[in-house]
Amino acid sequence: MAQEVRGVIAPGKDEPVRIETIVVPDPGPGEAVVRVQACGVCHTDLHYKQGGINDEFPFLLGHEAAGVVEAVGDGVSDVEPGDFVVLNWRAVCGRCRACLRGRPWYCFDTHNARQKMTLTDGTELSPALGIGAFAEKTLVAAGQCTKVDPAVAPQVAGLLGCGVMAGIGAALNTGNVGRGDSVAVIGCGGVGDAAIAGSHLAGAGTIIAVDIDDRKLETARSMGATHTVNSRETDPVEAIRELTGGFGADVVIEAVGRPETYKQAFYARDLAGTVVLVGVPTPEMKLELPLLDVFGRGGALKSSWYGDCLPSRDFPMLIDLHLQGRLDLGAFVTETIGLDEVEKAFERMHQGDVLRSVVVL
Ligand SMILES: NC(=O)c1ccc[n+]([C@@H]2O[C@H](COP(=O)([O-])OP(=O)(O)OC[C@H]3O[C@@H](n4cnc5c(N)ncnc54)[C@H](O)[C@@H]3O)[C@@H](O)[C@H]2O)c1
Ligand SMILES: [Zn+2]
Numbered sequence: 131m132a133q134e135v136r137g138v139i140a141p142g143k144d145e146p147v148r149i150e151t152i153v154v155p156d157p158g159p160g161e162a163v164v165r166v167q168a169c170g171v172c173h174t175d176l177h178y179k180q181g182g183i184n185d186e187f188p189f190l191l192g193h194e195a196a197g198v199v200e201a202v203g204d205g206v207s208d209v210e211p212g213d214f215v216v217l218n219w220r221a222v223c224g225r226c227r228a229c230l231r232g233r234p235w236y237c238f239d240t241h242n243a244r245q246k247m248t249l250t251d252g253t254e255l256s257p258a259l260g261i262g263a264f265a266e267k268t269l270v271a272a273g274q275c276t277k278v279d280p281a282v283a284p285q286v287a288g289l290l291g292c293g294v295m296a297g298i299g300a301a302l303n304t305g306n307v308g309r310g311d312s313v314a315v316i317g318c319g320g321v322g323d324a325a326i327a328g329s330h331l332a333g334a335g336t337i338i339a340v341d342i343d344d345r346k347l348e349t350a351r352s353m354g355a356t357h358t359v360n361s362r363e364t365d366p367v368e369a370i371r372e373l374t375g376g377f378g379a380d381v382v383i384e385a386v387g388r389p390e391t392y393k394q395a396f397y398a399r400d401l402a403g404t405v406v407l408v409g410v411p412t413p414e415m416k417l418e419l420p421l422l423d424v425f426g427r428g429g430a431l432k433s434s435w436y437g438d439c440l441p442s443r444d445f446p447m448l449i450d451l452h453l454q455g456r457l458d459l460g461a462f463v464t465e466t467i468g469l470d471e472v473e474k475a476f477e478r479m480h481q482g483d484v485l486r487s488v489v490v491l
């Protein structure tokens with residue numbers, strides 16, 4: 131029997147979000163229904179609401195979630211009712227060319243639930259990143275449920291479902307940050323700060339945080355930044371070069387998603403260094419760079435989807451590091467809020483007041 135729950139939808143481009151009754155079908159083959167306990171508010175939810183991702187409104191927002199599996203469909207063996215899980219938005223297929231080459235974190239055929247959640251009038255919803263977890267319950271593919279140690283608080287665990295994993299993975303997996311490396315992170319929201327925490331965890335020597343907001347820079351320091359640069363006041367490229375012996379950083383992570391900050395990242399890295407783009411641009415954005423500089427500076431220009439994570443490998447590992455006191459995931463939670471406060475949380479994100487607001491259910 132389908133169930134009716136409360137959820138937060140984005141009804142149309144730039145319209146305020148609102149709470150609606152959501153119809154959640156019983157899980158079909160390969161699917162699971164999860165009782166959501168917590169879901170962080172990510173900038174990507176705001177991109178959806180603004181029409182920056184696609185125009186498949188109405189969206190059921192929310193995708194940084196943890197909860198408990200309530201029911202599973204036929205053929206599901208990896209999780210069972212009662213399991214505490216973090217939801218991931220890249221359930222790997224195991225059969226595509228990336229998976230078959232042993233690189234499942236690049237899976238080219240990730241999947242979501244086949245059935246649709248709807249409004250009570252039958253309108254089909256597009257769940258953000260195939261999750262839709264600003265809701266009491268949500269329907270996902272069973273492969274989107276990653277079991278982790280239930281000793282961790284749901285509002286902390288859920289963060290690994292997107293932004294924090296994206297940032298840590300941008301540093302560890304995509305950027306390959308290692309001991310003694312110099313790293314610069316441009317944009318110190320939840321994602322950028324996670325890249326800083328990841329770099330710190332990896333043993334980076336110099337970690338330079340760049341933002342236009344001094345409050346963000348202060349938090350970045352507590353996450354492990356050794357230096358901070360306010361790029362409204364100081365040219366970040368020059369500042370990063372100065373802090374790295376005149377050369378630039380080994381790895382520069384762009385966590386804003388804009389052409390001008392990408393250019394800063396491009397020129398702030400050392401010769402043969404690596405740029406990691408983890409910020410998500412919007413469709414109309416264009417980048418212009420002298421091709422000779424792209425060639426002449428060498429190195430690697432990479433983008434990082436979801437921190438190139440493999441949820442089954444990375445989520446339990448990072449939760450364990452958190453429980454051991456080696457990675458303070460709790461520091462990312464600025465406030466916990468109710469389902470009815472998502473619009474306000476977007477506002478606070480826009481004002482730069484929060485790292486993460488987390489809806490607790
Ligand atoms: N690649 C992925 O898999 C992935 C996953 C999650 C989020 N993201 C993207 O990462 C980006 C950051 O997400 P977030 O949740 O941390 O957002 P956020 O809004 O919390 O943080 C953005 C930060 O960038 C700063 N900023 C804005 N303009 C700047 C500029 N010109 N120079 C320097 N700093 C600037 C802001 O002050 C803020 O601190 C977004 O584009 C989001 O969509 C990507
Ligand atoms: Zn695959």
Ligand SMILES: [Zn+2]
Nearest residue numbers: 172174292293
């Ligand atoms: Zn996200």
